Amino acid sequence: MGKKSVATFVVTENIxxxxxxxxxxxxxxxxxxxIKPGQFVNVEIKNTSEIFLRRPFSVFEVDYAQNVLxxxxxxxxxxxxxxxxxxxxxxxxxxxxxxxxxxxxxxxxKILAVGGGSGLAPMLFLAxxxxxxxxxxxxxxxxxxxxxxxDTSAYSSFGNIxxxxxxxxxGTKGFVTDHPLLRDNLENYSRIYACGPDGxxxxxxxxxxxxxxxxxxxxxxxxxxxxxxxxxxIEPTVKGNLCVCTEGPVFNINDLKWQI
Numbered sequence: 001m002g003k004k005s006v007a008t009f010v011v012t013e014n015i016x017x018x019x020x021x022x023x024x025x026x027x028x029x030x031x032x033x034x035i036k037p038g039q040f041v042n043v044e045i046k047n048t049s050e051i052f053l054r055r056p057f058s059v060f061e062v063d064y065a066q067n068v069l070x071x072x073x074x075x076x077x078x079x080x081x082x083x084x085x086x087x088x089x090x091x092x093x094x095x096x097x098x099x100x101x102x103x104x105x106x107x108x109x110k111i112l113a114v115g116g117g118s119g120l121a122p123m124l125f126l127a128x129x130x131x132x133x134x135x136x137x138x139x140x141x142x143x144x145x146x147x148x149x150x151d152t153s154a155y156s157s158f159g160n161i162x163x164x165x166x167x168x169x170x171g172t173k174g175f176v177t178d179h180p181l182l183r184d185n186l187e188n189y190s191r192i193y194a195c196g197p198d199g200x201x202x203x204x205x206x207x208x209x210x211x212x213x214x215x216x217x218x219x220x221x222x223x224x225x226x227x228x229x230x231x232x233x234i235e236p237t238v239k240g241n242l243c244v245c246t247e248g249p250v251f252n253i254n255d256l257k258w259q260i
Contacts, residue, residue, distance in 0.1 A: 003033070004095060004226070011090045012068060020075045022084040023060070028067040033165070035069065036101035037126035038218050038250040039196075040068070041130040043071075044093040044225040046080045054095065055079050056226070056245070057169055058195070060121040061128075072121045072150070087228035096215050098123060098201040098226040100250045102126050102216055109136065109190035112175055113159070116142040116196025122218055124152065124194055127159040134159050138189075147168045177203045180254050184213035188260070194218070215253045219244045 009026035016022050033049035042054035057071040075081050083146040084094065102122070105111050111130065120141050127137050137159030141147045147167040152161050163171030167185050172179045177200065186192065186207055195218035208215035221233035221244040228243035234242050236257040243247070 004098060005030075005033075006095050008091045008093050011092060013088065013090055016084075017072070020148070020165070021150050022073045022075075023070060023150075024073055024083065024086060025068050026094065027158070028204070031068050032062060032069060033097060035059050035097040035130050036104075037122050038101040038216075039097045039099045040226075040249065041069070041096040042098060043083065045046055046092070047082065048086050048173075051210065053157060053230075053232075056098070058118070058122040059097065059123070060125055072112070072118065074118045076080055084233045095226050099245060100247070102218070102250050103191070105130055105132060105191050106217045107131065110188065110191045111137055111193065112181060112186070112207070113137065113139045114140070114142075114182065114192070114194040114196070114200070116176055116200045119194070119196030119200075119218070119220070120150070121195075123156055123193065124155050124158075126193060127155060130158070131224045138162065138181055139177050140164065140176050140181055142166075142179075142211070143170075150236070174208055175203075176200060177207070182207060186255065189213055191197045191215070194219070202258055205256075209253060216250050217253060217256075218249045219251060220249070221245075 009028050012027045013025040040056045040058050042056050044054050058070050061070040073080050115125040127139055139159045140162045142164040144166045145165050150161045164176050190253050192208045192213050192215040194201045202216045204216055228246035233244035234241045237255050
């Protein structure tokens, strides 16, 4: 894991993607280090007296030429709501880059990336950075309804995108695990990756393990400090209780003490 930095970035764009998701682009005052899919940044929430802890967000895109990184912020509480109100030119303090990244696939492999909710950001980042042709990459993204999905058409050149909705208003009806790609022939994939709600990831992991396929997941434990000091994000593993912010957030499912 590389050196962590603290810097004040400047908002260059804040784009509403749907009623609850915003794409925020942040420009660094310094050249950005290499940031890989699965790594995250811890964002300070300013102008509030009741929020003391930084909020973690997966990196969505990196533009090294412009020194800009992007995150997708989903409104889940007061902290994220304040972030979505940021305006172009606003300063925002980041600790970056944090955590361990996904293992990249080998040339010629076929992969399945599964994202639920905010988990779509690192999955799309991974698809873009995988180095694989689009036909070797399947991406399944789940949401509650059509209005909760964001436009992912720009990523169709990096993989085959499949959508699910719990109410059936877009794509396959049901959870992501109801999609045919996650029900049949998982052994056709070399690697499976997942990020999203805990229950979703456990279900994906269970199917991957049953099929004997390599699988990594990005945990969404509360990661307040990013340095393994606050102990908010402890996860039981076969190697003992580990801090997700420093030993993860990406874990091989075989290292987790999940009942799978």
